[in-house]
Every structure is written in structure tokens, then in C-alpha cells.
Amino acid sequence: MKNSIDVHTHTIASGHAYTTLLENAKEAANKGIKVLGVSDHGPNMPGGPHLFYFGNLRVIPRELYGVKILRGCEANIIDFQGNIDIPERIQNNLDYIIASLHDVCIEPGTVEEHTNAYLKVMDNPNVMIIGHPGNPSFPMDNEAFVKKAKEKDIIIEINSSSFKGARKGCEDTCYNIARLCKEHSVKIIFGSDAHTCFQIGEFKEAEELIKDLNMPEELIMNSDEHKFVNYLREKGKNM
Template identity: 60%
Template sequence: MKYVVDTHTHTISSGHAYNTLLENIKEASQNGIELIATTDHGPDMPGGPHKYYFANIKVLPREINGVTVLRGCEANIIDFQGNLDIPDKIQKNLDIIIASLHDVCIRPGSKEGNTKALIGAMENPYVDIIGHCGNPVFPIDEEKVVRAAKEKNVLIEINNSSLMKGGAREGSIKTCTRVAKLCKEYGVKIVIGSDAHSCFQVGRFDDAHKMLAEVGMPEELIINTQKDRILKYLKKKGKLADLKLD
């Protein structure tokens, strides 16, 4: 299976990543990635960019070196109602928003509280993806989250970095596998994100691919295999008005 989209990448603006946007795009083009979303952490992440960074991200070209660029954010969920750390007026002008729980931005809660936070974020019309929900630091009711994603038309991310040996969220494999199986059962679309904090991780999905193959995830539920899949999804949500599809 060929993957041509990476919806979760970070640059030096995130504060703890190591490459520039241009370096990420160069690596993407060499890896056969046709579309990259640049999704730096929201401002509540220690070392993260100011909210003005996201307000001004519209200055980035739509295409760089033959790679389509989506201007986005990995926003931090900051409470158990699912609110994010960037204002609505900025959210509505972004191409793509991942909503994620990070324990440096919100203290992990009960399974019920964490589940409520993710479902609350899904009720935000500007949220497109729920990021790395397999993190064992934030236990969730996986079935409730997946069923809510189906209802709200939100993509569930399978985060490659979470599955890597020595990766960012060790111990995620069990929950990620359960989430993937539920997405298959309920017909919920998923998206693989590299969560690259180095350009050398952009477009690399080996661990996520292995897990999804074991689960038997149908290709039609995986957004990454065709560029138009993510573009059509976002356009149906009222985004990407400047971008014409073939």
C-alpha cells in the first residue's frame, strides 16, 4: 500500500522539533509524499509558537516544490469540555486542525473525563482529526470515542510515532490496535500521521502500516492513500475554498 499524504508534522516552531518547513517538504518530496500538513503545536505547549503564528500562516504558498501544503495546527485540548488553546477566529482560517491531549497542557483525568474531552473536541466544527488517542497516560472509552467520530465525521489518527519502539508514547500499541479494530468495525475513516519532529520521519509510517495490516484495515478507510481523499473531506467541511480539485 502506498501512502502519499502526511497530515501530522512539526517544524522548529514547535520548540522541540529540529527542522524547518522547507526541510520537511524536501524530505516529503523525496519520499513520494504529495501532500503535507504542517501542524505545529498550539501555544499552550511549552516552547510552542504564539497564536499569531497560526493567524499569519496563510502567507505560506499552497504548493512548494511540487508538494501541496496544508496550513494547520496540532491544537492542545485544555479542559474536559474539549476546548482548544487557539481562538475560534484563528481556527476557522486554518486548513486542518488536529486536537490532542498532552499531559503538559492538561492533567490526565479519569477514563470518563478523558473520553469527554475528546468527544467535546469533536463537537468543534473546525476540528478534523483526533490525534494519538492511544496514549496510555490518557485512558479512554475507545468505543465511545470511535462512535462519536463516526457521528461527528472526524478522522481518527493512527500515530506512527506512538507505535515506534522508543517513541513518544510508549505503551500505546494495545489501545491503538483496539481503536483501529473499532474503526474497521464501525467504518470510521482513519489517517496515519508521522508526527514528525525531524524531517527524517516525514512520510514514514512503517509501524502504523504493520499494525493496520495485522488488523486488516480496508484501504478505503485510510485517507493517506490518495491526496484527493483528504482534500475532498476538508472541502466538504467548508475548508480549502482556494483550492480546486481535478
């Protein structure tokens, strides 16, 4: 299976990433990526961009170097009620939102609180992906989480960066979540979480994690360049 999209990528606008959107797009083209999503951190991330940045993403061309560009955000879940740091008026104008818990934006709580944060954020119709849910800083009820994703048709990310030291100790939880996704027929997506252009499209660790699960290809959103775009259109997004 050739992975043709990567929608969890960061630019220098995120504050702790190191390449520009143009550099990311060029590298994506070199690697045969057909769809590239720019998903810089929401403004509550230390060093993150102002809200104006997300409001002005409309000026970015829809194609760069032959790569389709999607305008997104990795929003921060900021409380255990599932609120995020992007106002609704801006959410509505983005192609997609990845919602993630980061311990620099919210202090970890209880399993019940983490579970509630994830369940509540999935009620937001502009949230399409849950980012790196295997984070050991935020343990939760994995089955309740996956069942809610099924109910709301939310995509669960398998984040390659997590296995490279970003979230030490996440492997067992990520595997368990992936297994539950297969069991409940929940869509997954590999994310590079690239903070330089050189990481774009690099999913080896995520692929290794699920290789013995025999995950049906129809559940893997990276497997076809049109699959994720069609999913967004079904959610009412036009691009």
C-alpha cells in the same frame, strides 16, 4: 498501497522540533509525498509558537517543491470540556486542526473525564483529526470515542511516533481503536508526528499495527493524494 500524504508534521516553530518548513517540504518531495500538512503545536505547549504564527500561515505558498501544502495545527485540548488553545477566529482560517491531549498541557484525570474531553472536542467543526488517541496517559471509553467519530465524521489518527517510545504501552489500545474503526467504518489516517524532516512519510509502525485487520482502503485517508483534500472541502475548507 502507497501513502501519499502526511499531515501530522512539526517545524522548528513547535519549539522541540528541529527542521524548517522548507526542509520538510524538500524531504517530502524527495519521498514522493504529494500533500504535506504543517501542524505545529498550539501555544499552550511549552516552547510552542505564539497565536500570531497560526494567524499568519496564510503567507505560506500552497505549493513548495511540487508538494501541496496544507496549513494546520496540532491544538492542545486544555480541559475536559474539549476546549482547545486556538481561538475560533484563527481556527476558521486554518485548513484543518488535529486535537490532542498532552500531559504537559493538561493533567490526566479519570477515564470519564478523558472520554468527555474527546467527545466534546469532536463537536468543534474545525477539528478534523484526533491525534494519538491511544496515549496510555489518557485512558478512555474507546467504543464511545469511535462512535462519536463516526457521528461527526472525524478522522482518527494512528500515530507512528507513538510506537517508537513516545507513548510507551499504547499498542494494545491503538489496535483496539483501529479494530473499532473498521467495525464502525470510521476513517483513519497514518501520522508520522515528524519532528525532523527525516521522519516525514514514515508510517511503518502504524501500518504494521493494522496489517492483520484487513482495513478497507477507503477508510485509510493516506491512500490517495486527493482523498484528504476532498474531505476538507466537504467540511467547507477552501484550498
